[in-house]
Amino acid sequence: MTVSRAINNKSNVDENTREIVVAKARSMGYSPNRVAKSLLYSKTYTIGVVLPEISHSFFPEVVKGIEEVVYRKKYQLFLTNSAEDNRREKNAIETLRSHRVDGLLISCSQSTTDISYYKKLIKRGLPIVFFDRCVEGIGASCIKINDFESSVTLTKHLISHGYRRIAHLYGPQKISIGRERLGGFCQAMEESGYEIKKEWLVESGFKINDGYRAMKVLLELSPENRPKAVIAVTDPVAFGAINAIHDANLTVPDDMAVVGFSDDVKAALINPPLTTILQPGYEMGMRAARKLIDTIESNHEPVETIEIMTSLVVRRSCGTKRVS
Amino acid sequence: MTVSRAINNKSNVDENTREIVVAKARSMGYSPNRVAKSLLYSKTYTIGVVLPEISHSFFPEVVKGIEEVVYRKKYQLFLTNSAEDNRREKNAIETLRSHRVDGLLISCSQSTTDISYYKKLIKRGLPIVFFDRCVEGIGASCIKINDFESSVTLTKHLISHGYRRIAHLYGPQKISIGRERLGGFCQAMEESGYEIKKEWLVESGFKINDGYRAMKVLLELSPENRPKAVIAVTDPVAFGAINAIHDANLTVPDDMAVVGFSDDVKAALINPPLTTILQPGYEMGMRAARKLIDTIESNHEPVETIEIMTSLVVRRSCGTKRVS
DNA sequence: TTGTACGCGTTATCAA
DNA sequence: TTGATAACGCGTACAA
Numbered sequence: 085m086t087v088s089r090a091i092n093n094k095s096n097v098d099e100n101t102r103e104i105v106v107a108k109a110r111s112m113g114y115s116p117n118r119v120a121k122s123l124l125y126s127k128t129y130t131i132g133v134v135l136p137e138i139s140h141s142f143f144p145e146v147v148k149g150i151e152e153v154v155y156r157k158k159y160q161l162f163l164t165n166s167a168e169d170n171r172r173e174k175n176a177i178e179t180l181r182s183h184r185v186d187g188l189l190i191s192c193s194q195s196t197t198d199i200s201y202y203k204k205l206i207k208r209g210l211p212i213v214f215f216d217r218c219v220e221g222i223g224a225s226c227i228k229i230n231d232f233e234s235s236v237t238l239t240k241h242l243i244s245h246g247y248r249r250i251a252h253l254y255g256p257q258k259i260s261i262g263r264e265r266l267g268g269f270c271q272a273m274e275e276s277g278y279e280i281k282k283e284w285l286v287e288s289g290f291k292i293n294d295g296y297r298a299m300k301v302l303l304e305l306s307p308e309n310r311p312k313a314v315i316a317v318t319d320p321v322a323f324g325a326i327n328a329i330h331d332a333n334l335t336v337p338d339d340m341a342v343v344g345f346s347d348d349v350k351a352a353l354i355n356p357p358l359t360t361i362l363q364p365g366y367e368m369g370m371r372a373a374r375k376l377i378d379t380i381e382s383n384h385e386p387v388e389t390i391e392i393m394t395s396l397v398v399r400r401s402c403g404t405k406r407v408s
Numbered sequence: 409m410t411v412s413r414a415i416n417n418k419s420n421v422d423e424n425t426r427e428i429v430v431a432k433a434r435s436m437g438y439s440p441n442r443v444a445k446s447l448l449y450s451k452t453y454t455i456g457v458v459l460p461e462i463s464h465s466f467f468p469e470v471v472k473g474i475e476e477v478v479y480r481k482k483y484q485l486f487l488t489n490s491a492e493d494n495r496r497e498k499n500a501i502e503t504l505r506s507h508r509v510d511g512l513l514i515s516c517s518q519s520t521t522d523i524s525y526y527k528k529l530i531k532r533g534l535p536i537v538f539f540d541r542c543v544e545g546i547g548a549s550c551i552k553i554n555d556f557e558s559s560v561t562l563t564k565h566l567i568s569h570g571y572r573r574i575a576h577l578y579g580p581q582k583i584s585i586g587r588e589r590l591g592g593f594c595q596a597m598e599e600s601g602y603e604i605k606k607e608w609l610v611e612s613g614f615k616i617n618d619g620y621r622a623m624k625v626l627l628e629l630s631p632e633n634r635p636k637a638v639i640a641v642t643d644p645v646a647f648g649a650i651n652a653i654h655d656a657n658l659t660v661p662d663d664m665a666v667v668g669f670s671d672d673v674k675a676a677l678i679n680p681p682l683t684t685i686l687q688p689g690y691e692m693g694m695r696a697a698r699k700l701i702d703t704i705e706s707n708h709e710p711v712e713t714i715e716i717m718t719s720l721v722v723r724r725s726c727g728t729k730r731v732s
Numbered sequence: 733t734t735g736t737a738c739g740c741g742t743t744a745t746c747a748a
Numbered sequence: 749t750t751g752a753t754a755a756c757g758c759g760t761a762c763a764a
């Protein structure tokens with residue numbers, strides 16, 4: 085129709101006609117149907133975001149960053165929540181696929197173990213960028229913090245303050261952050277020549293109750309066998325650990341130091357304030373969204389892993405003076 | 409095609425044929441195209457959410473509630489952020505309309521003053537449910553807390569603790585929560601026979617820096633003309649106010665009590681812990697999503713305003729003993 | 733400058 | 749039981 089031309093400001097339409105059309109369109113509240121357009125071009129200008137968790141302050145920060153970029157690039161965001169359940173995650177992804185999103189931003193659920201599903205999606209040509217909790221080496225770009233080095237830094241900070249008996253509440257090993265934070269911890273300990281006791285490595289999820297439960301395990305050790313410091317795989321896990329320690333009538337950091345990962349809004353405010361690794365969520369969201377849109381819009385955008393630098397935020401939970 | 413019938417489990421298809429079709433579909437990674445289906449039925453199974461703000465912990469809680477309901481009802485969520493800018497809000501809504509969302513969940517931006525735009529949308533038959541920051545009386549359902557009564561409760565709590573010189577950092581009057589919290593404050597003061605000084609009513613936005621600025625205005629009053637307590641329209645505003653008070657080398661609650669609205673995650677953790685009104689965000693999200701989906705799926709769902717009950721959370725920021 | 737035909741993927745309807 | 753046709757709204761390509 086001429087109508088289409090008029091509304092889309094094409095050149096070959098009489099100015100008179102255009103005015104009539106545009107006026108009529110406005111008066112009837114015409115809204116172009118992107119669904120039809122999407123069908124025609126097999127391009128929807130939508131992006132699916134798969135979050136494992138919605139309340140932990142880190143993810144809203146990431147979403148804010150994503151939203152900012154996506155908004156400027158005129159895409160729309162489908163938000164889904166796997167609630168740390170990989171069946172629900174798969175389900176969400178299938179629905180997003182059905183809605184023909186142009187690409188996916190994924191942070192894995194902690195129960196995700198089967199990466200062949202991701203591989204299939206990538207092989208089919210669906211642009212995917214992982215953020216924070218990544219699966220590397222399967223052809224999708226990853227935006228993450230330098231987990232390994234951050235973990236080394238954190239561990240060495242404790243060591244330089246005289247701690248040797250250090251435990252780690254580590255995350256699921258199928259997930260990058262779980263694996264690398266454990267790796268960094270081990271390397272720092274080995275380099276410094278300190279023992280990594282098996283019973284001081286306790287598996288944990290990523291959430292506050294996971295931390296509480298894991299800490300309980302450590303507290304079951306006889307006092308002389310307990311560690312003097314605990315590195316939690318995330319801040320919520322650290323919060324849970326601190327609760328468990330307090331419930332055992334011990335104090336942080338005097339009886340046991342605790343440190344975390346992510347600089348949750350609560351980290352600075354709890355008692356004692358938590359030493360942690362500052363993870364720039366907003367920036368991570370922006371970088372991930374940019375990378376995904378670049379991947380969508382160009383066919384030779386390289387697959388790469390981008391590491392965002394973190395910083396160590398020292399607060400009271402790790403003590404200030406040397407201990408033995 | 410027979411293919412369509414086979415995949416959708418229709419009865420009139422040979423079991424043999426079905427097996428072949430389903431097997432082939434699986435092997436080629438077939439995903440039903442909802443875009444095409446949407447075009448055909450003018451029904452997308454998508455819902456647009458318009459948030460004024462993404463980081464303040466209240467909204468992620470709401471989104472979590474929305475997501476939970478929407479997920480169970482098999483809808484998908486478009487998330488947009490107006491960033492408190494009404495031009496951006498309008499823009500977001502137009503885009504969502506273009507994507508033919510089945511309905512909208514809106515919490516107004518603080519700069520929204522022109523409600524005729526909403527009216528037009530509603531008149532055109534687009535299902536809308538407002539939450540938290542509502543526009544009532546224009547034909548859309550609203551899910552909110554009992555702002556007026558909550559404000560009365562909060563004010564009377566201060567009064568019963570001996571405060572009379574009470575100021576209010578009030579929100580934009582075009583937004584329901586701004587208007588009703590101010591109304592509740594005034595009623596409680598009048599009923600108790602205390603004076604509402606003009607210079608103790610300071611307009612503020614909803615965010616932390618708005619609170620800081622508004623509090624600065626109060627602090628410019630000579631000490632003997634200052635209030636002894638301040639009711640902030642939101643918790644972030646209360647945080648800003650507390651910062652301003654501290655920057656003026658005064659203390660909370662001894663020099664001035666401060667109370668807020670929403671029970672932000674930070675409220676319990678700051679110094680001093682903030683007395684506030686607990687606003688159940690998760691429940692609000694669920695109720696809003698349910699109401700919207702009911703409105704979408706039935707044509708005689710009543711338009712109503714649902715008030716969710718709050719509770720007063722008393723912490724240290726309002727003092728514990730009587731003052732004069 | 734304007735209009736017509738076609739196809740994107742789906743399903744309802746009717747014919748084979 | 750299966751196949752053919754039309755329609756949802758849009759834009760490209762080509763004809764008038």
